[in-house]
Amino acid sequence: GQSLEQPSEVTAVEGAIVQINCTYQTSGFYGLSWYQQHDGGAPTFLSYNALDGLEETGRFSSFLSRSDSYGYLLLQELQMKDSASYFCAVRDWRSQGNLIFGKGTKLSVKP
């Protein structure tokens, strides 16, 4: 079956850079997505990687290595509002194209 591993918690200070890793086991991998969720809120889409390499969107970047079944989300110039949970998610043929979510990484940004 499918499985995703990501750290449960990460702490960093304002202005710093933090990397949240995600390793996965799937069959017929389609792509890796990242979602952000503030406490009590709805998840919002951040990025999607289908091919190897780095995708940059403002302060956030996402990286994928298909050969290593590994990806990461990089958050630069951290702000207090970045404190949230971050979920990686994969699609593969076994899930009929549906997203399988990791358990999430809770990021706490300190002043």
Added chain:
Amino acid sequence: DGGITQSPKYLFRKEGQNVTLSCEQNLNHDAMYWYRQDPGQGLRLIYYSQIVNDFQKGDIAEGYSVSREKKESFPLTVTSAQKNPTAFYLCASSNLAGTTDTQYFGPGTRLTVL
């Protein structure tokens, strides 16, 4: 404004009662999904629908039922057969023709069984 709405935001239910959670979208998306989220956990798929009048079970469908009579609406019923229904329920939709994985989520309904 386009988006997904869920109601109610908070719902309390007595054991043994069925309850229906509403989900409406005006994004003209074909696909709709229901997820359950427990504290400190990821999202687990309950049911999904890729087209009107058709839906499929997800990973944890037992004790739940859905309908998809209209493209815009995908209500979820939590039945008395669901053993641990207290959770945060999230509805989402997506455009199947898109090339990314973007799912758009509603604000969620927090269900508490008393």
